[in-house]
Amino acid sequence: MFEQSYLYITLIGFTSLSVIYYFHKIFKNLLKLLSKLLQIQPQENQNITDYIDKMQKSLLEMGVKNIFYDIRYSKKRVYKEYTQEREFVTKMIDDSLIKGSITLEVKNNRGENKIINELILYVIMLQVTNAIHAKINTINASFEKISKLQTYMMHDLKNILQFFQAMQYNVENLSSKEEEQRFIEFLQNSTQPINRKVNKILALLQVRTTLQETSSYSLVDVHAIILEYVEYFKLDAKIEGECLFRTNEENLRTVVDNVLGNIHDKMFHDSKIKTFINLSKKEDLFELLISDNGDSFINPQEVLEPFYSTKSEGIGIGMYHASTLIELMGGRIECYNEENKPTVKISLYEEKS
Amino acid sequence: MQTLLLVDDDIAILKQLSFTFSGEFNVVEAQSREEAYKIIESSLEIDIALVDLGLPPYENSIVEGKLVVEKLLESTLSKVLILTGQESKEYPQELIEMGVFDYLQKPIEIPMLKQALQRASFFKDNESNSQESVKLSFKASLKDGLKGSADEAQKQLLHKILKQTSFNINQTSKILGISRENCYYFLKKFKIERPDV
Numbered sequence: 001m002f003e004q005s006y007l008y009i010t011l012i013g014f015t016s017l018s019v020i021y022y023f024h025k026i027f028k029n030l031l032k033l034l035s036k037l038l039q040i041q042p043q044e045n046q047n048i049t050d051y052i053d054k055m056q057k058s059l060l061e062m063g064v065k066n067i068f069y070d071i072r073y074s075k076k077r078v079y080k081e082y083t084q085e086r087e088f089v090t091k092m093i094d095d096s097l098i099k100g101s102i103t104l105e106v107k108n109n110r111g112e113n114k115i116i117n118e119l120i121l122y123v124i125m126l127q128v129t130n131a132i133h134a135k136i137n138t139i140n141a142s143f144e145k146i147s148k149l150q151t152y153m154m155h156d157l158k159n160i161l162q163f164f165q166a167m168q169y170n171v172e173n174l175s176s177k178e179e180e181q182r183f184i185e186f187l188q189n190s191t192q193p194i195n196r197k198v199n200k201i202l203a204l205l206q207v208r209t210t211l212q213e214t215s216s217y218s219l220v221d222v223h224a225i226i227l228e229y230v231e232y233f234k235l236d237a238k239i240e241g242e243c244l245f246r247t248n249e250e251n252l253r254t255v256v257d258n259v260l261g262n263i264h265d266k267m268f269h270d271s272k273i274k275t276f277i278n279l280s281k282k283e284d285l286f287e288l289l290i291s292d293n294g295d296s297f298i299n300p301q302e303v304l305e306p307f308y309s310t311k312s313e314g315i316g317i318g319m320y321h322a323s324t325l326i327e328l329m330g331g332r333i334e335c336y337n338e339e340n341k342p343t344v345k346i347s348l349y350e351e352k353s
Numbered sequence: 354m355q356t357l358l359l360v361d362d363d364i365a366i367l368k369q370l371s372f373t374f375s376g377e378f379n380v381v382e383a384q385s386r387e388e389a390y391k392i393i394e395s396s397l398e399i400d401i402a403l404v405d406l407g408l409p410p411y412e413n414s415i416v417e418g419k420l421v422v423e424k425l426l427e428s429t430l431s432k433v434l435i436l437t438g439q440e441s442k443e444y445p446q447e448l449i450e451m452g453v454f455d456y457l458q459k460p461i462e463i464p465m466l467k468q469a470l471q472r473a474s475f476f477k478d479n480e481s482n483s484q485e486s487v488k489l490s491f492k493a494s495l496k497d498g499l500k501g502s503a504d505e506a507q508k509q510l511l512h513k514i515l516k517q518t519s520f521n522i523n524q525t526s527k528i529l530g531i532s533r534e535n536c537y538y539f540l541k542k543f544k545i546e547r548p549d550v
Binding site for chain 1: 364368369370373407410413436438439461462463
């Protein structure tokens with residue numbers, strides 16, 4: 001009786017140890033695999049073929065000889081043709097946006113390897129579908145931005161056309177000298193806004209001014225320009241410093257227009273916003289600091305990136321355009337929060353006459 | 354001379370249109386919702402309003418313009434016309450249903466815009482004339498006495514004004530010099546229901 005029980009306990013113990021060893025082996029391999037696979041993150045908008053190849057290379061030592069796939073998404077097809085091999089595992093992909101299959105060619109698909117291979121394939125499938133979804137989102141976001149850009153341009157173009165329609169009609173119907181005089185006064189009020197609109201469209205079209213032309217440089221009263229825009233945007237601003245500076249006036253105006261225009265837009269949500277402007281010139285270096293007491297920049301480092309906007313309506317092209325112009329003029333534009341105040345610093349070197 | 358309110362954030366267009374129509378109307382200008390509200394809330398009586406929908410800070414949506422239209426329809430008896438660059442098939446229907454007189458797309462030729470404003474002006478004139486007096490006719494039942502006749506007169510008057518304003522409660526209340534709540538009370542009292550569109 002005692003001998004029988006002893007034999008029985010030994011048998012159970014041996015079986016349990018074997019099971020523990022078996023699972024230990026699987027989990028050890030699996031942990032290795034998971035940490036490896038998790039390190040292979042797709043880069044933004046990465047080619048899916050490249051991404052799978054990268055995964056395959058790092059899985060070689062895990063016994064995965066090759067990855068074959070045939071995947072369709074957004075009217076696209078990526079595939080690596082399948083060759084008949086002895087040992088392989090296949091999984092189908094079927095979600096709302098992605099259809100197809102992934103096949104692993106493996107060294108060994110027996111015993112515990114069968115479970116490991118299944119899990120490898122499962123993780124690969126998850127990673128690939130995630131990468132494709134991210135890619136689809138990026139493409140959709142780009143389309144959305146382009147379509148938004150077109151809508152903005154169309155809207156401004158329609159306004160410019162409407163202005164010309166009205167102006168043409170008015171010119172044709174001027175009947176007296178007094179009316180002509182009055183019309184000129186009305187027209188004077190229209191020049192600056194129309195200039196702004198045209199500049200905005202040019203910015204959206206990414207038309208860059210040819211800066212090589214020295215004729216486009218002149219001695220500019222920066223204080224006067226700033227004052228003009230402060231009045232135009234009805235900003236509550238404190239301007240310090242005066243500065244006469246030789247530069248491209250049109251470009252400087254566009255930059256000031258974009259920076260102060262952003263503060264003006266903020267004022268629709270908080271009319272008490274105050275603007276602080278400081279002008280200074282040391283030898284040939286001119287510095288313009290514009291800050292306000294509104295909300296700080298959430299991501300100062302992204303403000304100058306194209307398509308970055310915190311406004312629900314914005315497309316984020318204004319500050320990008322400003323920075324492009326300043327860089328083309330050999331200067332620098334920086335955005336940061338100083339004592340919680342969003343600040344834009346423009347540094348420019350004076351052009352030699 | 355009728356008063357025309359021009360609402361457009363584009364000062365260049367505003368000035369040109371103001372010049373175009375200054376001979377025919379007493380033109381007042383607003384560049385934003387706030388400015389438009391100030392004019393609407395002032396003592397000035399606006400007869401016609403030409404409103405751009407894309408106003409700051411949301412120039413590319415109809416949010417601000419729609420608020421101006423709502424305020425105009427709620428507080429004035431003006432004919433409201435839209436002149437916008439916004440493209441959408443839903444906006445015109447939505448705004449016409451709100452009570453807007455006409456929906457025009459930018460860019461529009463000025464003679465066509467003039468025509469639309471003249472039409473609005475004509476309707477406004479007719480409305481003003483017809484609102485000065487309304488002819489009612491009914492048979493008074495002697496057994497109901499004076500109270501019964503008064504009720505019948507009120508019911509008919511309410512009916513006529515509702516018809517004139519295309520069942521616009523705000524405008525009807527304003528014409529009759531009663532509050533909106535009172536207007537609804539009479540609708541309930543006389544069992545008047547909004548006709549199916």
